[in-house]
Amino acid sequence: MKAPVRVAVTGAAGQIGYSLLFRIASGEMLGKDQPVILQLLDLPQAQTAVKGVMMELEDCAFPLLAGMVATDDPEVAFKDVQVALLVGARPRSKGMERKDLLTANAEIFTVQGAALNKVADRNVKVLVVGNPANTNAYIAMKSAPDLNPKNFTAMLRLDHNRALSQIAAKTGKPVAAIEKLAVWGNHSPTMYADYRFATIDGQSVKDMINDHEWNRDVFLPTVGKRGAAIIEARGLSSAASAANAAIDHIRDWVLGTNGKWVTMGIPSDGSYGIPKDVMFGFPVTCENGEYKLVEGLEIDQFSRDCINVTLNELEEERAGVAHLLG
Numbered sequence: 001m002k003a004p005v006r007v008a009v010t011g012a013a014g015q016i017g018y019s020l021l022f023r024i025a026s027g028e029m030l031g032k033d034q035p036v037i038l039q040l041l042d043l044p045q046a047q048t049a050v051k052g053v054m055m056e057l058e059d060c061a062f063p064l065l066a067g068m069v070a071t072d073d074p075e076v077a078f079k080d081v082q083v084a085l086l087v088g089a090r091p092r093s094k095g096m097e098r099k100d101l102l103t104a105n106a107e108i109f110t111v112q113g114a115a116l117n118k119v120a121d122r123n124v125k126v127l128v129v130g131n132p133a134n135t136n137a138y139i140a141m142k143s144a145p146d147l148n149p150k151n152f153t154a155m156l157r158l159d160h161n162r163a164l165s166q167i168a169a170k171t172g173k174p175v176a177a178i179e180k181l182a183v184w185g186n187h188s189p190t191m192y193a194d195y196r197f198a199t200i201d202g203q204s205v206k207d208m209i210n211d212h213e214w215n216r217d218v219f220l221p222t223v224g225k226r227g228a229a230i231i232e233a234r235g236l237s238s239a240a241s242a243a244n245a246a247i248d249h250i251r252d253w254v255l256g257t258n259g260k261w262v263t264m265g266i267p268s269d270g271s272y273g274i275p276k277d278v279m280f281g282f283p284v285t286c287e288n289g290e291y292k293l294v295e296g297l298e299i300d301q302f303s304r305d306c307i308n309v310t311l312n313e314l315e316e317e318r319a320g321v322a323h324l325l326g
């Protein structure tokens, strides 16, 4: 039996947490032969709810669940963790300005980044799900100077999966057949889902669809506003699909993608004209526990314009929290 991997999940009492924890404990994220210890963080007022979730986890009798801890202290939750899923965040409340939301979250992710820096495994893989995910991941990364910045990522996988489904529906082909999709930028309606390089059975998706107006006027708005459409229909935000995307993101990062492209929000190395360190959605492949940027893709004018819109939004968010990062 392998040694257990310590996995921290923040916001453990929340909606996404409820869809996520059982799948992690069942082995869907790290493999069916990999025991896990769950280290659950939530606010003091949510501790009773976390205990309830833990009771249910116990009642599943998962063979791979080797232990659980619940706490409201980030330094306890992150102690020796090899994987950290930062899901908990401050939601926008009534009358709250975007600036206030950024600041409230900056405070949370400064503290959590510093705690990871202090107590996490030195190779911890961090995925930030809580919104604004890219900027929160950037803040956590900047607050953890002793950890490799490459180990901080933001979740763009839900946008990637949403785009895959829309393309599958449009082409009438199975999602699994779609290769080489990319989503650039911020996890927000400004993200740019880009199927110019995508193929299905070796055939170009762009040629198959051959409809720029559909791309611009239907596809991109549908993917970008999908979260709002789900809230409208369900009365609650997307949680199961977000949890599923988080599982996909970490599974692929840890276990590899076999050459397949996936989208991860990663700190830019300056490629594609994205300033260094901006936490940006890029196409990557994963192998041996590391992601690798897909390099050398041609960026046409339409794509450059779309990328600039999402980059500008991220730069504005970054400027809005700069004073908190010292």
Ligand code: NAI
Pocket: 010, 011, 012, 013, 014, 015, 016, 017, 041, 042, 043, 046, 087, 088, 089, 090, 091, 108, 128, 129, 130, 131, 132, 133, 155, 156, 157, 158, 159, 187, 237, 238, 239, 242
């Ligand atoms: P929720 O409101 O159901 O749960 C959030 C949980 O986080 C609550 O239990 C709350 O007590 C906890 N929490 C708040 N501040 C915390 C802190 N400082 N430390 C630890 N726990 C804290 O929300 P839900 O639906 O689970 O969503 C969580 C986050 O994920 C939200 O920010 C949401 O916007 C974001 N999200 C991101 C997506 C993405 O693709 N990146 C997709 C969908 C949601």
